[in-house]
Amino acid sequence: MRHLAIYARDHKLVSRLIDDLKKDKKVPGFEGLQHKNGFEHSEAVLQNFIKDDQKHGNSVLVKDESRSLRTFSSGEKRKALLEYLLKKQPEYLILDDPFDCLDVQSVANFKERLAEVKSDFILVQIFRREEDILPFIDIILDFDGAGNTVFKNKADFIENKQGFLEEIKRIPAAPKVFEGIPESLIQLKNVNVAYEDRPILSNISWEVKRSEFWKLTGPNGSGKTTILSMIYGDNPKAYGVDLFLFGKKKGSGESVWEIKKKIGYFSPSITELFIRRNSVEEMLISGLVDSIGLYQKPSDKQRALAKQWLETLGFQEKAKKVFNDLSNLEKRMLLIARAMIKHPPLLILDEPSTGLDDKSALKITNLINHIAAQSDTAIIYVSHRKEKGLHPDFEYELFPTENGSVGKIKIQ
């Protein structure tokens, strides 16, 4: 059997297939893998190691390192898992979307490492983006409309990406005006951050003004999340440095809660916070009252605004549907709309298209481009990828050095 890649068009079908492989069942097209020693490289496997590390410390993945697995960036964790699995001498390795959280350089290194060991075992790569398919794989497993597996040559696997992006209609207007918002929303002046004497950020000077659309980028571990958590979260590193949010130095009066009211935030991980059985409409409206889920009866005005947003997204038929029953892409589009519904002065989108296939990622970037073009909200879009179709005005890129990451501005 040769290496192959599985297109994760339908997550459930792929999961079922992988489960059957793991249970050592006979799977059509994968007969060569039965009774073989196989391992899985996936986010779920990684999370188990992280849980274990939290309980017992000293994870086997990083036993030669002085710090715990938890403090590794997402890219560093994935690399550690790969090396750990390679030592187990697998006969086959399932790689579940291995490049999704990796920056350009790490993807290149990871691909190079796999090319070195590719003749030692069979690789089964699950992918969502065409550009991620390993260069030495030329067989793709896809699913037809009835859910049957279809094997294709890579050359024949051509995604028709044109013509499916329905034009986003106008986004609804702001329900209220935020008073007293200065021209400068975020300003970092010569900010340095270190963790346990390890320099992470070096002399970062960056300003985000009203209505600007920024992409914040940089390789894994360069400090993107650290900057975000200083702005939006309660990272103690934000205090005692020259970080100004909406004109005030952080820590000089405004509570984190007050600051958060002026920021719309979306990260794919918040999708899991919504466990109540709120409807799609209620979930949108919760963005107006800064709560996760809705605990009070919405007013007619709020419902009318939600209706307009649902029309913009093309979700008008889904208003009463349970949020948790939406598809992954629909949940993300809705939560981006929820973050934007009050037209906050600043919208932070943390890797919003991570884990999505090419078509779904384009739908997300299309929505964000429209939000940027049709509102006065400033946007910070965090990603380590080159996002196809995204049109930011500026890019702030972090470059790691041994003294911590330095930042450079690119005008698009």
Ligand SMILES: Nc1ncnc2c1ncn2[C@@H]1O[C@H](COP(=O)(O)OP(=O)(O)OP(=O)(O)O)[C@@H](O)[C@H]1O
């Ligand atoms: N609490 C902590 N203690 C020690 N080190 C930390 C802590 N939090 C982050 N780090 C380290 O700081 C560096 C920057 O991490 P950060 O998560 O900000 O990077 P990133 O650019 O967001 O990475 P990625 O793209 O992989 O998410 C990493 O090397 C990480 O291991």
